[in-house]
Amino acid sequence: MTINPDLQGRSYPAAEVYDVGREKIREFARAVKATHPAHFDVAAAEALGHSDLVAPPTFAIIVAQRADAQLIEDPDSGIDFSRVVHADQRFTHHRPIVAGDRLVAELHVDGVRAMGGGAMITTRSEIFALASGAAGDAASVREPVATTTSSILVRGEGQ
Amino acid sequence: MSVNIAELTVGQDIGSRSITVTRTDLVKYAGASGDFNPIHWNEAFATEVGLPGVIAHGMFTMGAVVQLVTDWAGDPAAVVDFQTRFTKPVPVADTTGTPEAGAVIEVSGAIGALDADAGTARVDLTVLSSAQKVLVKAQAVVRLA
Numbered sequence: 001m002t003i004n005p006d007l008q009g010r011s012y013p014a015a016e017v018y019d020v021g022r023e024k025i026r027e028f029a030r031a032v033k034a035t036h037p038a039h040f041d042v043a044a045a046e047a048l049g050h051s052d053l054v055a056p057p058t059f060a061i062i063v064a065q066r067a068d069a070q071l072i073e074d075p076d077s078g079i080d081f082s083r084v085v086h087a088d089q090r091f092t093h094h095r096p097i098v099a100g101d102r103l104v105a106e107l108h109v110d111g112v113r114a115m116g117g118g119a120m121i122t123t124r125s126e127i128f129a130l131a132s133g134a135a136g137d138a139a140s141v142r143e144p145v146a147t148t149t150s151s152i153l154v155r156g157e158g159q
Numbered sequence: 160m161s162v163n164i165a166e167l168t169v170g171q172d173i174g175s176r177s178i179t180v181t182r183t184d185l186v187k188y189a190g191a192s193g194d195f196n197p198i199h200w201n202e203a204f205a206t207e208v209g210l211p212g213v214i215a216h217g218m219f220t221m222g223a224v225v226q227l228v229t230d231w232a233g234d235p236a237a238v239v240d241f242q243t244r245f246t247k248p249v250p251v252a253d254t255t256g257t258p259e260a261g262a263v264i265e266v267s268g269a270i271g272a273l274d275a276d277a278g279t280a281r282v283d284l285t286v287l288s289s290a291q292k293v294l295v296k297a298q299a300v301v302r303l304a
Binding site for chain 1: 191209216223225238243
């Protein structure tokens with residue numbers, strides 16, 4: 001297994017749109033054992049000033065990992081998914097994710113570093129919300145929502 | 160918002176909780192997140208790739224421990240930044256059919272820094288499972304003003 005060193009600096013443009021649904025927010029919240037009513041009850045979310053159900057702080061991982069999949073599944077990357085271990089993760093929220101958001105993610109490969117027989121790969125997803133009714137993802141119709149940064153360790157043989 | 164930044168001091172404890180984890184929880188998290196890596200549900204596969212057994216998704220642990228912070232802050236949207244390093248896996252034993260937990264995650268939080276101008280507090284989380292630190296530099300920045 002060899003990680004392609006030319007991955008560093010590569011970008012994948014925003015591809016499919018992720019539609020944030022109320023039931024997905026509820027399902028994700030239950031899966032991380034969240035109980036705050038703003039994830040489940042629209043009136044409770046509205047009472048806090050939100051337009052709809054609020055996603056938990058790590059919900060953006062769904063969108064970020066879909067973006068990462070473009071890299072991991074890229075036959076040119078040399079990444080064996082079964083040998084991937086998550087090393088670190090960061091979420092920076094520019095505004096809360098709420099039900100009804102239509103999200104897209106741009107993926108940037110910020111770092112590739114050899115580690116033993118494997119490699120540490122750092123990716124960044126810039127997540128935007130499309131304006132309602134917008135067909136494309138031109139900068140004029142999208143709003144920054146979150147920046148996620150993730151490092152994965154692709155273990156080499158014997159690691 | 161239930162927390163007033165002026166009443167906080169660095170080092171102040173915000174509380175703690177225990178989170179139980181079962182194999183069923185990992186299957187639910189896999190479905191909810193879309194992360195179907197078999198190391199989180201298939202014992203034979205996990206062992207084959209050199210792990211001690213099925214391990215929790217790092218993102219399950221990260222997502223579960225931050226609930227201490229959102230409940231303290233009173234609004235999940237108050238968490239404007241959240242980061243961690245994953246240092247040790249959390250092996251989850253197969254306790255299917257019993258009332259036992261497959262693993263227990265202990266989280267506690269304390270104020271790590273205050274920024275009055277930005278109206279934010281940094282909460283530093285200590286996260287242990289089987290007496291080992293499983294997350295390091297687990298920090299959530301919370302907007303309070």
